[in-house]
Amino acid sequence: MxxxxxxxxxxxxxxxYKGTFLEESLEILKASNIDERDFAFIKEIxxxxxxxxxxxxxxxxxxxxxxxNRIHKIILxxxxxxxxxxxxxxxxxxxxxxxxxxNLAKIYGNKGSISFTNGxxxxxxxxxxxxxxxxxxxxxxxxxxxxxxFYTEYFYENYGEEFTKKLLKANNEKPPxxxxxxxxxxxxxxxxxxxxxxxxxIRETSYENALNILNPNGIIDTEYFEKGHFYVQDLxxxxxxxxxxxxxxSMVLDLCAAPGGKTTHLSELMGNTGEIVACxxxxxxxxxxxxxxxxxxxxxxxxxxxxxxxxxxDFINKFDYVLVDAPCSGTGLYRKKPDIKWNKGIDDLKDLxxxxxxxxxSAKEYVKxxxxxxxxxxxxxxxxxxxxxxxxxxxxxNFKIKKLRDKEVLKLFPSVDGSDGFSICLLEKK
Numbered sequence: 001m002x003x004x005x006x007x008x009x010x011x012x013x014x015x016x017y018k019g020t021f022l023e024e025s026l027e028i029l030k031a032s033n034i035d036e037r038d039f040a041f042i043k044e045i046x047x048x049x050x051x052x053x054x055x056x057x058x059x060x061x062x063x064x065x066x067x068x069n070r071i072h073k074i075i076l077x078x079x080x081x082x083x084x085x086x087x088x089x090x091x092x093x094x095x096x097x098x099x100x101x102x103n104l105a106k107i108y109g110n111k112g113s114i115s116f117t118n119g120x121x122x123x124x125x126x127x128x129x130x131x132x133x134x135x136x137x138x139x140x141x142x143x144x145x146x147x148x149x150f151y152t153e154y155f156y157e158n159y160g161e162e163f164t165k166k167l168l169k170a171n172n173e174k175p176p177x178x179x180x181x182x183x184x185x186x187x188x189x190x191x192x193x194x195x196x197x198x199x200x201x202i203r204e205t206s207y208e209n210a211l212n213i214l215n216p217n218g219i220i221d222t223e224y225f226e227k228g229h230f231y232v233q234d235l236x237x238x239x240x241x242x243x244x245x246x247x248x249x250s251m252v253l254d255l256c257a258a259p260g261g262k263t264t265h266l267s268e269l270m271g272n273t274g275e276i277v278a279c280x281x282x283x284x285x286x287x288x289x290x291x292x293x294x295x296x297x298x299x300x301x302x303x304x305x306x307x308x309x310x311x312x313x314d315f316i317n318k319f320d321y322v323l324v325d326a327p328c329s330g331t332g333l334y335r336k337k338p339d340i341k342w343n344k345g346i347d348d349l350k351d352l353x354x355x356x357x358x359x360x361x362s363a364k365e366y367v368k369x370x371x372x373x374x375x376x377x378x379x380x381x382x383x384x385x386x387x388x389x390x391x392x393x394x395x396x397x398n399f400k401i402k403k404l405r406d407k408e409v410l411k412l413f414p415s416v417d418g419s420d421g422f423s424i425c426l427l428e429k430k
Contacts, residue, residue: 259286332421
């Protein structure tokens with residue numbers, strides 16, 4: 001195995017400059033029989049740098065005698081990794097961080113970049129962590145908390161400075177590891193007892209059958225996962241199905257169902273009665289739904305390959321409930337997937353909004369009269385949610401909003417609800 005810092009450097013470079021996904025890169029690394037401590041260190045460094053990139057670069061700009069855009073990308077990453085360790089971790093002394101960074105610069109740089117790396121890091125190590133002192137409040141928050149400016153600007157202007165600070169701070173924190181108790185196989189008390197005996201620390205959540213695991217390492221390898229006693233699922237995702245809350249013996253369509261978390265929860269809420277047609281557009285995704293349904297004991301799910309954007313004549317006026325958990329930018333998932341901050345811009349959100357509206361315009365045809373259509377995304381952007389719903393309702397007067405928690409479009413925030421960011425809207429066909 002190569003030096004852990006060198007491996008972290010390669011992953012960060014791939015994520016920031018080659019378009020790979022951080023989560024997938026780490027999964028591949030974990031499957032390579034890497035030492036557990038080495039993996040934990042690499043995950044910490046890579047996630048930390050990607051999560052805090054704008055702030056780390058601000059520190060470099062403030063301390064560098066070389067113009068920022070002239071610093072080679074690899075040397076820049078070496079500096080980002082070092083500053084992250086200095087500012088956010090406390091296990092490695094600064095002098096050791098500087099030495100390791102210089103060693104990396106020797107591999108990837110020339111004499112000038114080696115000297116530059118050594119000098120700037122020794123200078124930064126002598127100072128207190130840098131404060132961001134930009135005049136514009138939005139720029140200041142975006143830089144300090146390392147968020148895209150369009151994201152910070154929207155919440156600053158619509159929710160105020162204090163709310164925005166709390167949201168950005170929460171987005172940079174480690175997300176909880178949440179599981180949903182599967183009542184087909186067990187109950188909450190028994191599962192808590194069984195997992196506690198294995199040494200897992202457990203906390204209740206605001207949802208009765210959801211639990212936070214404080215030390216989840218190894219929980220997927222337990223017999224209770226294999227037997228389907230629980231499903232790993234964020235609280236926001238769990239709440240989506242609970243808001244639709246289909247009655248027993250009903251016909252339900254889940255249009256964008258993979259990997260099956262919400263689908264299997266709907267099955268549980270229905271007590272394995274009625275039928276849930278679970279769709280996605282590839283065989284691989286359908287297989288994921290099948291695997292999860294089988295493990296969890298869900299018997300009323302019918303997986304089917306289907307493109308949600310194309311009208312399916314066989315579905316018209318067939319379903320009491322339709323769930324559209326639409327493909328989205330994932331701006332509500334910054335805690336879990338910080339690389340989304342840098343690979344999804346405002347134009348991507350606009351393009352996704354068009355796709356989401358297409359899907360809704362197909363989905364509307366599948367709902368029976370007095371039926372319910374629930375639209376959700378793991379995005380907090382207005383473009384992908386309020387704007388989509390507004391456009392949809394302007395062309396479809398036979399649908400009306402049913403408020404959730406007194407909101408037309410309910411928002412779940414990491415800083416408020418402890419869940420991933422979600423937007424949810426329930427529509428009724430008149």
